[in-house]
Amino acid sequence: MCRMNAVRSPMAEALARRMLPSATFVASAGVRTGDRDPFVDAVLAEDGLSLENHHSKTMEEMEDDYFDLIITLTPEAHHAAIELTRSAAVEVEYWPTLDPTAASGTRDQIMASYRDVRERLKARIAARFLSAVAGGEAD
Numbered sequence: 001m002c003r004m005n006a007v008r009s010p011m012a013e014a015l016a017r018r019m020l021p022s023a024t025f026v027a028s029a030g031v032r033t034g035d036r037d038p039f040v041d042a043v044l045a046e047d048g049l050s051l052e053n054h055h056s057k058t059m060e061e062m063e064d065d066y067f068d069l070i071i072t073l074t075p076e077a078h079h080a081a082i083e084l085t086r087s088a089a090v091e092v093e094y095w096p097t098l099d100p101t102a103a104s105g106t107r108d109q110i111m112a113s114y115r116d117v118r119e120r121l122k123a124r125i126a127a128r129f130l131s132a133v134a135g136g137e138a139d
Contacts, residue, residue: 004056007101007117011074013027015049020130030056035056
């Protein structure tokens with residue numbers, strides 16, 4: 001979960017879907033909705049991934065409202081998730097993740113910022129979940 005479900009959480013969703021067993025339900029949402037970001041598409045394509053038909057959505061728009069774990073990537077999303085889960089037995093983890101949309105400079109410099117977020121998310125997902133997968137293999 002992130003602020004607008006347009007950059008960080010969709011990127012994390014795409015990575016988690018590839019890295020985790022197919023039986024693991026993974027979905028992303030935001031506090032608000034936002035516009036699709038072409039830099040996200042570009043850095044995911046470099047990794048052989050695509051957002052396909054992703055459209056930005058809020059937690060209220062999720063088809064399923066039962067989760068074992070919500071991972072938040074922004075302070076705003078973290079506060080919203082805590083509020084949302086006050087009366088539910090849901091674990092909430094905060095993974096502070098820089099906003100690559102704040103990057104400026106050349107296209108290469110901006111892409112480097114998005115790549116950094118992608119790689120950090122990939123490492124966090126692997127560290128958090130892959131030790132539980134038999135054999136600890138990522139793919």
